Amino acid sequence: MKSNTKWQLSGTSAALYESYLVPTIFVPWAEQLLDRALPQTGESILDVACGTGIVARMVKDKVGKNGRVVGVDLNGGMLEVARAISSASNIDIEWLEADVGNVPIADNSFDIAFCQQGLQFFPDKVGALKEIRRLLRPDGRCVICVAQELEKNPLMQSQVTAISKHIGEEASGAIRAVCALSGGEAIKNLFLKAGFHDVEWETVSLTLSHDNGLEFITNGIASTPVAELIAEWSGEARNALIEDVLDGFGDYYDGNALHFPHVSSVVTARSV
Ligand SMILES: C[S@@+](CC[C@H](N)C(=O)[O-])C[C@H]1O[C@@H](n2cnc3c(N)ncnc32)[C@H](O)[C@@H]1O
Known part of the structure; x- marks a missing residue:
């Protein structure tokens, strides 16, 4: 079995990702990134x-109709959901299926990545x-977040333990x-090697919540690359896995709701 380590989703997983993981996990992190980048009206934004x-949708709200927003991703299924949401709400964002290593857009195109x-x-x-630095204008800002180790992140730790079992x-x-x-220090070094300046990083811990832990974990697992591995499982086998994931949260699960820490490094840098 080859492990899916590039977060490539298939089937209905991208739609479930949007319904379950985005509101609980990714909206709060996007708020953190936007607070640090401070996008202004009319700026050009890349969401890698x-x-x-x-992130693209939340930043579009800030840069307004004269601000260009481009979202790039490798996964066609994720982009299909992104396109459907923006076209249903008439939000003007360009979506591009590409590898981050080779983005077909001209140099110096963006104020923020x-x-x-x-x-x-x-x-x-x-x-x-x-590649991100090439796409940024001189003095462009780059703001990212990356989850810290498993031991600090019960959501991932509990899944790894239960899935391994x-x-x-x-x-x-x-x-x-x-x-x-x-x-964070290793990430900072990657930025410096890529030629970025003013690279700073900090540990940010958010408390994330869902009032129905069973629903969140059931649909959460279905919106990860693990979904394809359990697609043919019986209800019983699936329930046993989900029960073990919930047990792995310990005191962060009260039998109904989940309230758990989610810890990431947030890195800010300038292109020149
Ligand atoms: C955990 S998701 C995060 C998605 C989004 N940034 C959010 O906040 O919801 C990771 C994403 O990285 C994308 N990805 C992985 N490798 C990539 C690559 N080489 N180039 C572009 N996107 C990639 C995956 O397709 C997936 O959509």
Whole structure:
């Protein structure tokens, strides 16, 4: 079995990702990134590894109709959801299916580049950051976040433990990958190698909540790359896995709701 470590989703997983993971996890992180980048009316924005497009949509609200927003992602299924939402709401965002290592857009095109929970999945991280820097204007800002180690992140830790037990160690690689680039200092060095300036990082811990833990974890797992591995499972086998994930939260699960810490490194940098 080859582990899916680039967060590539298939089937209905992208739609579930948007319905369950985005409101609980990715909206609060996007608020953190926007607070640091302070996008202004009319600025041009790149959302790298945009997934279903939450950062792009939130930033479009800030830059207004004269601001250009482009979302780039490798995964056609994620972009399909992003496109459907923006066209249903008449939001003008360009969506581009491309690898971050080779984005077909001219140099110096953007004032700000975001990358929310994406860098950990790129095989050539310095190459990706060089490409982002090429796309930024002189003095462009880059703001990203990357989950810290598993031990600090019960959402990922509980899934890795339960998936290893029920499916196998290798299957847990897709979730492990979320926390595989944990050191803020190591990330800072990647930025410096890519030529960025004024690189700063901080640890940010958010308390995330869902009032129905069972619903969140059931649909949460279905919106990860692990979904395809359990697609054919019986209801009983699936319930046993989900029960173990919930048990893994310990005191962060009260039998109904989940309230858990989610810890990431937030990095800010300038292109020149
Ligand atoms: C955990 S999701 C985060 C998505 C989004 N930034 C958000 O906040 O919801 C990681 C995303 O990285 C994308 N990705 C992984 N490797 C990539 C690459 N080499 N180039 C572009 N996107 C990539 C995946 O397709 C996936 O959509």
